[in-house]
Amino acid sequence: MFPIRDHNPSERTPYVTYALLAANILIFLSYWPLQTNNPNDLGAFWDAWAMRPVEISQGIDLHTLVTSMFLHGGWMHLAGNMLFLYIFGDNLEDQLGHVPFLLFYLVCGVLADFGQILADPNSPIPNVGASGAIAGVMGGYLLLFPKAKVDIIIIFIVFFKIFPIPAWVMLGLWMAFQLFNGITADIAGGGVAYWAHAGGFIAGFVILIPFWLRRGGQAFWQQTEGHPPHPDAKYSPSTIPVIPRRK
Numbered sequence: 001m002f003p004i005r006d007h008n009p010s011e012r013t014p015y016v017t018y019a020l021l022a023a024n025i026l027i028f029l030s031y032w033p034l035q036t037n038n039p040n041d042l043g044a045f046w047d048a049w050a051m052r053p054v055e056i057s058q059g060i061d062l063h064t065l066v067t068s069m070f071l072h073g074g075w076m077h078l079a080g081n082m083l084f085l086y087i088f089g090d091n092l093e094d095q096l097g098h099v100p101f102l103l104f105y106l107v108c109g110v111l112a113d114f115g116q117i118l119a120d121p122n123s124p125i126p127n128v129g130a131s132g133a134i135a136g137v138m139g140g141y142l143l144l145f146p147k148a149k150v151d152i153i154i155i156f157i158v159f160f161k162i163f164p165i166p167a168w169v170m171l172g173l174w175m176a177f178q179l180f181n182g183i184t185a186d187i188a189g190g191g192v193a194y195w196a197h198a199g200g201f202i203a204g205f206v207i208l209i210p211f212w213l214r215r216g217g218q219a220f221w222q223q224t225e226g227h228p229p230h231p232d233a234k235y236s237p238s239t240i241p242v243i244p245r246r247k
Helices: 015-031 033-037 039-049 052-055 064-070 077-098 098-119 130-144 167-184 194-207 207-212 218-224
Strands: 002-006 147-154 159-166 239-241
Touching: 002 077, 015 064, 015 077, 015 098, 033 194, 039 064, 052 064, 052 098, 064 098, 064 207, 077 098, 077 130, 098 130, 098 194, 130 159, 130 167, 130 194, 130 207, 159 167, 167 194, 194 207
Parallel strands: none
Antiparallel strands: 002 147, 147 159, 159 239
């Protein structure tokens, strides 16, 4: 189960969201050959630009709090993050404005890093990915548009089925998954930085509370019933057959 789109069209062109998508993709392409051709050079690259909790705890390589959020470990890592940014980023940029949204994104990414650092401050494992910053975008989205419709795709045996569900259900389940895995996973063993995801999500939600209050708080929700303050985009839920690949 994962989201493919929301029913919340933006009312202005999301230039910053598009720029962040492009920056992440282009930066990934710039060092991707190191993944297969130069593993030693790739290790040196991570040393220079990935965030290591133990280094931040010692007050060194602080620039990696920012640089790490533009790096990804593989194609699927990049694709998943860019999908979530594409779905939810434009609406936050629409509400906040271009420059405030960029600052919000970067601050959420840094605070997400500190979520992972607090969980394992002595870890030497390099952390990379935009997930923490994008989790902040998702937390802010949940606060402003809890009942916006999000289409999720569920894969059955021979077909896909698309279902529209409220944003609070999809994002709430996502956050619960991060907390559960953060509690049960072996932090020292590497893998997914679940506490960075949780930290970014909480940061994004909390940072936007003053903005939400200026919009009227609960009155803002009541005016729109938790939906976007403009007409929803209309999509028809569909079933997509799967065509087997020939061997």
